[in-house]
Amino acid sequence: MLARLDAVRVRPVAAAAAHVPVRPGWQCAGCGEPWPCQVRRDRLLSEYAQNRAALGVYLGLHLADASSDLRREPAGDLYARFLGWLRPT
Numbered sequence: 001m002l003a004r005l006d007a008v009r010v011r012p013v014a015a016a017a018a019h020v021p022v023r024p025g026w027q028c029a030g031c032g033e034p035w036p037c038q039v040r041r042d043r044l045l046s047e048y049a050q051n052r053a054a055l056g057v058y059l060g061l062h063l064a065d066a067s068s069d070l071r072r073e074p075a076g077d078l079y080a081r082f083l084g085w086l087r088p089t
């Protein structure tokens with residue numbers, strides 16, 4: 001019950017502002033670029049600055065979902081798009 005009350009108080013961020021992926025094409029809702037777009041990548045890097053391993057897991061889960069939606073995309077291209085831009089710290 002408490003969790004439900006808290007959830008009501010949280011104002012949802014508009015999809016466009018959040019730069020979230022639109023399935024099944026995996027374009028960004030905010031800018032139309034292939035997700036994760038540059039804006040989202042920058043935000044993820046700052047959100048996960050203290051936990052890059054968790055960012056890798058987060059992106060890996062999205063890669064798995066995208067792989068099932070984008071079956072015609074070469075796996076190497078999808079990997080580069082979702083995980084290849086991450087630099088080791």
Ligand SMILES: [Zn+2]
Binds near residue numbers: 029033
């Ligand atoms: Zn975007």
